Amino acid sequence: ILTHGNMCLGLLGLCMVEAGLIPLEALCPEDMSQSEWIAVYVDSQPTGAAPACRVLPQQSRQIMEMLEVATMADNAQIKQASFSTAQALGATLQGIRQMQMQRSQQVPSKAQGQAEHHAI
Numbered sequence: 700i701l702t703h704g705n706m707c708l709g710l711l712g713l714c715m716v717e718a719g720l721i722p723l724e725a726l727c728p729e730d731m732s733q734s735e736w737i738a739v740y741v742d743s744q745p746t747g748a749a750p751a752c753r754v755l756p757q758q759s760r761q762i763m764e765m766l767e768v769a770t771m772a773d774n775a776q777i778k779q780a781s782f783s784t785a786q787a788l789g790a791t792l793q794g795i796r797q798m799q800m801q802r803s804q805q806v807p808s809k810a811q812g813q814a815e816h817h818a819i
Contacts, residue, residue, distance in 0.1 A: 701783045708770055709784025712777050716740075719753030720762050726781040736782070743788035 715721045727736040741747055752759055767773060772780070
């Protein structure tokens, strides 16, 4: 269940990844392969890409530890919240893309509208 608190925790974790402070792999749930997790993450991003971590491994481990302390959540909770949030973001992004496709099919082009107006 994705509660407000879990979504906040997940967004914080995902933002740390996007900022390059922790590697995406650090948020991979224990019961999921790295490739499955990366696919879920990429599907949740408008760019369709995974960012690179920009800090040293020791620094990213320290940041992850600080995240646990600051949120009073353990590593598994952060991973699960990040996964659930990425899934929700992916579903939302997919819905937006579908709406955009439907809208673009419904709206006639300007040239079409002008041709129809002149034919009347």
